[in-house]
Amino acid sequence: MKKILFLPMILLLVLLFAACSGSDNEVNSGNDDQNNDQNNDQEQNNDEEQNNEQSADVPDRDFAAEGLPEYNQAIGDLEETTLEVWMAADYIDEAPVQDAIAEFMEVYPNINVETAGHTWGDMQDQVRLAVNGGAPPDLAHFHAFSMGNQGLAEPVDDLWEEWGAEEEFLPGAVDNVTWEGTKYGVPIDINTTFYLYNTEMFEEKNLSPPTTLEEFTEVSIEVADLDQGRYGFVPAASTWGLHGWMVSEGAEILTEEDGEWSTNFTDEKVLDVVKTYTDIATEHKVGPLPPAQARQSDHPVAMFGNERAAAIISGPFDISRIENEFPEMFDKVGTALLPGSGKGSVAGGGSMFVPKDSENREASFELMKWIISDKYAIRMADEMGRHPVKAHMYENELYADPLLEPFIETLQHAEQYYLEAFPEANSAYSDAFRNVFDGADIEEAFTEAQEKAEEALARSSNE
Template sequence: MKTLFRTSLIGVALAGTTALPALADEISWIYCGDRIDPAHEKYIAEWNEANPDFNVVPEVVGWAQCQDKATTLAAAGSPAGIAYVGSRTLKEFALSDLIVEVPMTDDEKAAYYPNIVETVTFDGTQWGVPIAFSTKALYWNKDIFREAGLDPEQPPKTWEEEIEFAKTITENTDKAGYGLSAKTFDNTMHQFLHWVYTNNGQVIDDENNIVLDSPEVLAALQAYKDITPYSVEGATAYEQNEMRAIFLDGQVGMLQAAVSTAFLLKDTDIDWGVTDLPLGPDAQGKGTLLITDSLAVFKDSGVEEKAVEFAKFITQPHIQEEYEAGGLAGLTPLRPSAAVDEMVAADAYWQPYIDGIEFGGPEPLFTDYRGLQNVMIEMVQSVVTGSAEPQEALTKAAEALEEYK
């Protein structure tokens, strides 16, 4: 099955790879970031003390290189024991026979918020253990709303209102109404998928059928076209963090963003609010794109069984809560708990990030996630720039995705 593995996932040349296979008594962990989170550091030490024959040895690798490194080692036959990966890659890894299943019990599945397990599920089983999770909500600048003549305490609840408010801001102020990101960057697809999942849309269904070309997704793409004139000019020049900087500078009225934006806004003079993502006409309830990163256990490391055990150990509820609270800003909790209830009670801005989960949808799992991204980005950009009408762009994208499913 390794012949199925696509070069798009490898991302780097295999020539010159010098890494050695993991030792039989060592679980190597490709750890993404610039440092080990203090919570993980503490519990790795606890694990190692309890498992002297199977010590976990993390290797910190920068975000831009870590997944390529894990992929290269696995494809070269020298896999790490475990690696932090984007869950969107799990299907590709699984079909390439590079990772092992990490099935969950019914009790383990039930402990997560709805739909999260689906982000790591392919062919009826799980191929990774979720370790990081993000959702989005809508921020609005109350000062800009006042300047435009809008009620600063009434954010939009529907796409129709969102577009109308953006138009009002653009026409009555020198600010942009909405911050739409359409740069050639992965989060351009993510930003659009939040609209898809707030209108009950899908990209690919459980039977592996491409269902992108649907009335629900067409409505989302049409809404993108309709809000573009009232967004920051030149949307294709910005990815989401660059657009967030414009919002933090007080130059845009509304923005969908992660909870880390609330942390940053606390240090500004902006009068702001955050609410649920506005809903499309076919929405069944509050929604959002559910993005998870996971721990994948690689095949032929010699420590697969213990690596699975460790992956479940390091992501168990009390450790995960400590990681989410003190680790990377912007993580949404993976599981409901008393600790989450206390967090929401203390800071109400958390609530919309939790509310959107119930009707949220996962990053679509494809055999070539880079191919998926490229098709979706091209579709969005063609509509935002006016080079294609929504239906034309949608049909073209749906046909292109058949190659990558």
């Protein structure tokens, strides 16, 4: 009897336990769903917080109103990056360039910029060594068209297209970074050459600046006063400077047809320009022989500034230099177009580029945009005599200066010195020019240079 009563009691307890368990499972299941929702919300919040931490805050500034590039979020979101920048020594230590780099690092604190100054004439060799050695800098300074032709620069057409600013630039400036339709950098400044003369010396002789090659010779002879130690003109053994005379006279030293380049060093016009220019020192003796040094720009400026010469050919950069170094004679400086039968002169200035195989292409390109931004471009013009590459900048009151009128007019017709893209051919041409000052026969010197240049171009086309 006791056994019969015990079994139902056990069944009752089992049923009650099962019911309670089912009820607890339903409650726990509801709690789990709620906990899962809370966990999902927390994970989403954590992801958003992580994304916010990874994405740099946009500075609360009107960059365009300040004359600066718009904030680039992609650059702000980069990991900590160091950019190694090589620039010409007479640029990198100047306040406008240093200030542009400093402000760039303030806006992009994840980017650190380390700079080094190099001699302009040594830059392409230094970059070549660095690229071939597998340790290129991130940004360098020279003529990007030349570096592109030599395979030492990265193409940046895609970054230009993303930027969308090409229409703002002067055509001659864009030419400095373009080779066979591809852009290899960003121009930093632009210049050209024109005639600078001592107005007091010219007035004493009742002379006006020469307008043709023939007048150039006549005026240089007449304004000279060798008894007083005064030359009529100071020539320089610079083929870049010589190219201004070639352009003005319509002489071509290099031509291209269907992708094939050839030199014309022995063309009659070319030889006539070389003879007229060098005869000032070698034949007429009213100009000093250029010193045997790589940098040819210092000697003419020193002679002119110290009033030991009545005229030189130079660019706007030396107007600023004369004002700073020779202030006592600056009010005697006059300017005029380069003598010649046509218009124009050599296009100068430099550009920045990303050396081949650099790993920081985008950040380097962004830094280039900052260096040439309106805010710093006008300071480079005012403080350094390095003039802007964007057309609208010439509306600034700075360009109301009458001394700059020949510069602005010539700039519209200036042409690049493309021979520089072929170092061996350029070296042969430069050696011939130097040798003429040292007494070599013009025709023989340039015939030999032509042969060497053609051999070099043939090797280049076969590589």
